[in-house]
Amino acid sequence: MAPKTLMILLGVVLPLALLALHAFLPHRSRAGLWLRALALGMLFLFSMLSLVWLFPPWWTPYLYLALLGLATVFRIWRGPRPSGGAGRWIEGIIGAVLLLALSVMTWPGLTQRTPPEIAIDLSQPLGPGRYLVVSGGPSEALNAHYLTLQDDHPYRGQSFAVDIVGTDAFGLYAPGIAPADPDAYAIFGKDILAPCAGTVAQAHDGMPDMQVPQMDRSRLEGNHVLIRCEGTDLFVLLAHMAQGSVSVASGDTVAAGQLVGRVGNSGNSSTPHLHLHVQRGMPADAPLGGTPVFFTIEGKPPIRNQRFSVN
Numbered sequence: 001m002a003p004k005t006l007m008i009l010l011g012v013v014l015p016l017a018l019l020a021l022h023a024f025l026p027h028r029s030r031a032g033l034w035l036r037a038l039a040l041g042m043l044f045l046f047s048m049l050s051l052v053w054l055f056p057p058w059w060t061p062y063l064y065l066a067l068l069g070l071a072t073v074f075r076i077w078r079g080p081r082p083s084g085g086a087g088r089w090i091e092g093i094i095g096a097v098l099l100l101a102l103s104v105m106t107w108p109g110l111t112q113r114t115p116p117e118i119a120i121d122l123s124q125p126l127g128p129g130r131y132l133v134v135s136g137g138p139s140e141a142l143n144a145h146y147l148t149l150q151d152d153h154p155y156r157g158q159s160f161a162v163d164i165v166g167t168d169a170f171g172l173y174a175p176g177i178a179p180a181d182p183d184a185y186a187i188f189g190k191d192i193l194a195p196c197a198g199t200v201a202q203a204h205d206g207m208p209d210m211q212v213p214q215m216d217r218s219r220l221e222g223n224h225v226l227i228r229c230e231g232t233d234l235f236v237l238l239a240h241m242a243q244g245s246v247s248v249a250s251g252d253t254v255a256a257g258q259l260v261g262r263v264g265n266s267g268n269s270s271t272p273h274l275h276l277h278v279q280r281g282m283p284a285d286a287p288l289g290g291t292p293v294f295f296t297i298e299g300k301p302p303i304r305n306q307r308f309s310v311n
Contacts, residue, residue: 130169199253
């Protein structure tokens with residue numbers, strides 16, 4: 001199935017179908033109705049916390065929760081369908097099982113949001129704009145980068161990484177659904193700033209910005225800058241920069257907040273975004289295979305679906 005079709009089905013068609021079913025499917029008891037409503041509410045809470053909302057935009061789960069409230073009020077107004085005891089019990093059991101299962105799914109995204117140990121606080125790595133964290137946090141439920149958390153993985157340093165996209169005033173990351181031109185995306189070309197003072201350990205430019213959703217796996221990080229933060233053994237990677245935008249070279253000294261490049265779509269990037277991670281050490285045989293460490297940005301841990309603005 002095409003990615004655009006999947007986004008429409010899962011983000012729009014399925015939620016609206018469930019809401020319509022809730023509104024118009026007769027209930028057999030008030031308890032059964034509330035269990036059904038709570039199960040749907042838990043589903044939308046799970047999607048709000050743990051799923052990536054690019055299309056439709058990040059505020060869509062909030063809209064679905066509001067529509068759920070209206071659908072429940074409508075269902076109460078219509079009243080229950082007369083039914084024997086068996087129907088009520090079956091309805092209640094199904095609702096309770098769904099609520100329990102969805103609560104278990106939601107629990108990690110709800111509770112695993114605070115990193116156990118913060119190694120460094122970074123300054124803002126992006127220039128003016130509106131932004132959304134699409135991957136980030138201390139659990140697999142929130143952060144897809146955990147897949148590389150293996151001792152011998154050449155990209156192990158990215159295991160606690162953060163991916164950030166841009167949005168417009170309406171929460172859209174691009175016009176339409178996943179347009180092919182990377183320049184159409186809100187974050188493309190945004191300034192990337194050094195998030196700490198230090199020395200450039202590695203810099204690379206010249207890789208093309210890929211058309212969405214194509215990816216270049218020849219060098220996963222694409223155009224990038226790797227900075228060793230001053231006075232530490234911590235290295236910060238800023239990856240997937242635009243071709244020709246890297247403005248520093250290996251060995252350069254940089255100040256926090258200094259322009260080092262611009263957001264692009266080079267390397268293993270399906271849509272334009274900034275990939276940011278911190279690692280301890282820089283192994284000679286795998287420069288991005290250091291020990292991953294958690295970090296904050298201006299005192300806040302970046303977590304999936306967190307929004308922020310830079311003036």
